[in-house]
Amino acid sequence: MIKSILLSVTLVAASASLAIAHDNEALLHAPAGEPYVQVSDVLPLPAFLPGLGTLFVAPDTLPAGPFLAYDHDGKLSATVYMTPLDDLQNGTSYDDLIIGSHEVSSVDIYYNAGHPGVDKPHAHVVLYHDAEAKKRLAK
Incomplete structure (x- = not known):
């Protein structure tokens, strides 16, 4: 009986990890x-933002995101979160945020005074997915 339960749990876990890998694979290339x-299709912003790339977001995850950042060739290069400072100061938590890729080579965090889509002052948290990603998004 215990072996059957363990086998069932193992199969469910394996299936879940395959589903996560599949979902993750689907995000690796734009769109x-x-x-x-x-x-840029829903806000007055350019299609490619130097430093961030071409951004995609699920509207129901705003303002935090994740924003998926793609380079000029459509390769997922970064996952970006935009967390309003006053929300953080007032105790808002952004838990269980998804990431575009499980590989993260570096992280930048910096202040932004606001822009269309996230008008309030906020922090950009940028997870770069490979060593060359930051350079590819720069211009």
């Missing part, structure tokens, strides 16, 4: 599928 929309 990101539903529920993501290209930010």
Whole structure:
């Protein structure tokens, strides 16, 4: 009986990890599928933002995101979170945020005074997915 339960748990865990890997694979190249929309299609922003790339976001995850950042070739290069400072100061937590890729080579955190889509002052938390990602998103 215990062996059957352990086998069932193992199979469920393996299936879940395969589903996560599949979902993760689907995000590695632009355009990101539903529920993501290209930010420049819904806000007055350029299609490619130097430093961030071409951004996609699921609208129901705003303001934090994740924003999936793609380079000029459509390769997922970073996952970006935009967390309003006053929300953080007032105790808001952003828990269990998803990431575009499980590989993260470096992280930048910096202040932004606000822009279309996230008008309030906020922090950008940028997870770069490979060593060359920051350079590819720069221009």
